[in-house]
Amino acid sequence: MAAQPDAEPRPRVPLTKQRVLRTAVRIADARGITAVTMRNLAQELEVEAMSLYHHVPGKDQLLDGMAEAVVTEINTAVGLDATPPADPPPPADGWKAVVRGRILAAREVMLNHPWAPGVVGSRSTMTPAAMRYFDALTGQLLSGGLSPDLVHHGLHALGSRALGFTLELFQAADGGAPDPDAAEMMQQLAQQFPNVVAVLSAASHDGETTLGWCDDQAEFEFGLDLVLDGLERLAAR
Amino acid sequence: MAAQPDAEPRPRVPLTKQRVLRTAVRIADARGITAVTMRNLAQELEVEAMSLYHHVPGKDQLLDGMAEAVVTEINTAVGLDATPPADPPPPADGWKAVVRGRILAAREVMLNHPWAPGVVGSRSTMTPAAMRYFDALTGQLLSGGLSPDLVHHGLHALGSRALGFTLELFQAADGGAPDPDAAEMMQQLAQQFPNVVAVLSAASHDGETTLGWCDDQAEFEFGLDLVLDGLERLAAR
DNA sequence: AAGGTAGCCGTACGTCGTAAGGTTGGTCAA
DNA sequence: TTGACCAACCTTACGACGTACGGCTACCTT
Structure with a gap:
């Protein structure tokens, strides 16, 4: 047989x-x-x-590799792997616009891989791809006129934002069932936590009943600009 | 028997x-x-x-409970559980100093529980203790004259920093073995990643051979101040 | 005394990462 | 042609994990 x-x-x-x-x-x-x-x-x-x-070698290195893969994807997305066109045109925009654009591009990649922030964040080691990314970012900041010290602190201040994500502390409450007595519960909440309720109700100026949840993208950009503007101001001093 | x-x-x-x-x-x-x-x-x-x-109920809720416990510890550390002395003296310092102090106190608690950032960060649900903490923080910002909208964005911009920790992207390389040919490797590194090496070598102006690593506390405070200053400026506009 | 019940235990199942050794199919020297 | 070699792949098995399920014991109530 x-x-x-x-x-x-x-x-x-x-x-x-x-x-x-x-x-x-x-x-x-x-x-x-x-x-x-x-x-x-x-x-x-x-x-x-x-x-x-x-x-x-093992599960851990597999996760390392996945993180590396995502950062590599970011690198190609921002054109870091393409050989620069010989004579890179000096950034017509200020360094802020360039960095901002680069980081928002990274964010877009991250949004396509919702698991990536967790994995990238939990890996301690700096992979080559991440090194490449940060080296380019650092170069942009340096050539923008920031002092090495300021760049250093700035990168720390950006933290994971530099790679396009933030640790979302309050997850999208994602109200599947629009609780019929939401109003009542809201009142109870308002009693216990008047300040957050005040802020949240002010945030959703259009829909006023259900707490219209936050625009993650807008919030990310706000925080990013806050940091970048702060760095710019410190550089100008 | x-x-x-x-x-x-x-x-x-x-x-x-x-x-x-x-x-x-x-x-x-x-x-x-x-x-x-x-x-x-x-x-x-x-x-x-x-x-x-x-x-x-299970492991997951156990972790929830642990996160809750840490935030509760923070709350008592910043005196949020003590009933205020009837007539709380209006903060002599500006809101910035108060918020800053509160957040640094939170950080101290976090430093005593190195596992806490990971656990708190991975929990999606907002626990009562966290609510209490953020409500108080929100109150401080509101009474500082910030508009509800600005407070909302500001809290997002602070992110996990509000609870005293940041996701450390580049872990302390913690050079146990002071590699004899560190200088050589450094040169190789400098070739591949000239910008980060330039910044890092500038950062350690005292010890110049081994890359003197970062002062986490100083970096945290730098980032915190960057955000708080930015918020103050936006509030004054 | 009888019965309920809260708190605790023992056993077992399915899933995980992975150590250790066996099997196979292709490459290349003799 | 043949036989040694060696990647790549498979089989089996182990210990640790979270937890479902069904007891047992000690105390409380009536």
Whole structure:
């Protein structure tokens, strides 16, 4: 009973670190970071879990690789990988506009990978791609006339904002069921926390009943501009 | 062979949500958040793992409780739980100094619980203690003359900084082994990432060989002041 | 004394990361 | 042609995790 020669064509696409990482990112995008498990990942690649260890040292380095992949995506998005056009036109806009644009581009990439902030944030090591990104950013700030010291502090002040995301402390309450007695509850809330309710009700000047939630993008840009303007002012001193 | 009555004195301190949470915090402080496991926690309390479920619905709510506990600690640290002295003296300092002090106090608590930023940051829900904290903070900003809208944006701009921590993107490289050929590696680094190296070497004006690492506290205060100053300026407009 | 009940325990299941060793198919020297 | 070699891949198994489920015990109420 010899094995039939063509029982299974066996395309057998060879596994690759690239392929593993790309698939991991795809799983995370589609089903969340918790679905990125060695077994799931292997199944998606039509392979056994342990085979992954020939291309990735372990789960931790897999996450490192995913973070690296996202930052790399940012780098290409802001044109950091393309060789500059020989004579890069000096930024017609001020450094602020350039940096702002770059960071908002990074944010766009992050928004496509909701799991990325958590992963990038939890990795301690500075990957090469992140280095590349920060080196370019640093260059923009330096050539903008900021002193090295100010650039240093500025990067710290930006923090994760430099990579296009912030840790959202109050998650979108995302009111699925528009609670019928929301008004009543609101009053109870207002009694306990008058100040936040005052601020929140002022924030939603259009819809006044349900607390119209925040515009994340606008808030991000506000905070970013606050920092950039502050740096500019300090540089001018 | 009747059970001897006093084989074990059995003090049998009753389990309590308080006791469970406090112990969890103690474990996290001593051995890191990964050591906070239902079994470990139970062992520390001299109890079986499943007994914890009578006081905590599950691991997730345990973490919620731990976050809540830390924020509560912050609240008492800034005197938010003490009933105010009837006639609270109007803040002699400006609102900025008050807010600044409050946030730095929060930071001190956070520094005592290195695991707390991660846990607080990963919880989406706004716990009552956090609400209390933010309500007070909001009140300070409002009574400082900031418009509700500005307060709203300002809180977003502060983000986790309002609770005394930032997501540290580049972890302390903490050079245990002062690599003998650090100079050589530094040169290699300088070739690939000239800008960051320039900034970093400028940052450590005292020690010039090893990149003298950053003063986290100073950086935190710099970023905080940058935001507060920016808000003040916007309020004055 | 009878019955309820809150608090605790024992066992077990499914999932996770991964250590250790076996199998296979292709490459290349003799 | 053949046989050694060696990646790439698979199989099995272990320990740790969160937690469902069903007991047991000690105390309270009536």
